[in-house]
Amino acid sequence: MRKVAIVGAGLTKFVRRALETPKELSFEAAKTALDSCGLNLDQIDCVAHGTAPDAFDGLHQNGEYMVDGCGGWNKPTMRVFVGGGTGVHAIIHGWHHVASGLFDTCLVVCEEKMSSAMPHAQGFFLTIFDAITERALQPNLLWIFALEMNRYMQRYGYTKEDMALVAVNNKKNGLKHPASQFSQEVTVEDVLNSEMMAYPVSRLDVSPVSDGGAAVILASERVARRITDKPVWIEGVGWSLDTAYWATRDLYYPRYTDTAARMAYEMAGIREPAKQINIAEPYDPFGYKALHHMEGLQLSPRGKTVELLRDGYFAKDGNLPMCPSGGLLGVGNPIAAAGTMKVCELFWQLRGEAGERQVPGNPRLGVAQSWGDLMQVSSVVVTGI
């Protein structure tokens, strides 16, 4: 396999409801990423793109509709879709194209427009549950997160206050991100006093509904070195899909993340991730989920994560900054684009180009992870400079 580098990145602003169509959001993100490294579409060999459920847009086989906005016309273009895992998975998908030797450049574009779904995008998740044995119970998406969060808290004796610390940390980081849809810090009290949606999940434990796009440009080593003197290498990739019989897994530990992370670390030659990784961008659609994923990513000992969080270990200036971008809680959660945004963050952070968000100490290795489907998939990318 050939070495693959990220050489450019771009985002749209993340907003609750965007004027732009999904195609237009994709174009804005893709063009921004191309411009960031001085390339034009003619220099792109193939396109990997991602958008999550077709149901949000009400367009069946949404990938075909998206092709023009992704710069994919008359090119080898493929869509990848693993729910919330899509944003990082699309990077892996693009990595295959270049690592295989088939292509020298790949444009990876992810987009989500959740606001078209009426009255609320959440309703469309009803159809991810088993049609016969579960949907008759009229489940909603919050159920499974609340069930998982409760199990996780109970297993280690974590409290709602503990979980609220994540929203506080991430939203604070997100205020420095120019794409963020938020403008306010929150306190633990704000989180605890926010509306109880599905115990133990309160309103501010949850990332928002968002529209947005994100893109990166991948290149082979030979081409990357012509484009930039600071390529960010994709050192390892991993992904895993656990059983859809989700109620038969013990939800306190994300086994799928463990498997995916170990695969990526092995490829990257990382033996002690908690010591070697300098920046973590775990998927954080809910506060607890960032911590749950830090454990699955082998970046924190199981059951000790809250202690480390309270000690400032995961703060921007801590040993292992967690979600310096602000994450989904601090920037926004246009589903597929949110995962790609995390990889964009690693790109800027490792190049020392993250401005006010820059973590100190010249970070060398970062990991980004996204998660989705019926809480069963993880996609992990390790990047280094």
Next chain:
Amino acid sequence: MEDKTVISGGTALTDEEINSGKIFLTEDSLNCAYAWDAGVAIKHYLAELKKGKIIGKECKKCNRIMLPPRMFCELCFIPSGNWIYVKDTGIVNTFSICYVHWDASRIKPGEKPHLPAVIEIDGASPGMGIMHILGEVDPEKIKIGMKVKAVWKPEKDRTGSITDIKYFKPL
């Protein structure tokens, strides 16, 4: 500190812009209809629920008693073995108290919250849980590890559905 975070587009719309008619909207409502066949394994599961019983299936290789029953063991990837009745009791593995409907609308004042839970069913292999709901319980008193029992609909009202169990109540 250098900031090369580049963004373009993502133009936020305000409620006023939307409501004023300046943004042209096309509205549609899709009504999708389906008739799902229960399949080889779940057909039997539903037929037993109609009789007031819960049935699982074993794997001859890993010896798991699997619930819901399935025609193959997804771990060993071989056809599953005998049908095995399990109990209609179990323990709460985890639960939630949910104040939101499936479409994100909020429950009305006076309406009871939903009480979803994962219930590990006695007689199935440890950890073999199903999603269901809890009832006849004060939400404040639900605990992980609590023993519960199925409350069945009257026989005449059962249709061969997971909802033939109305809910699980504390034992």
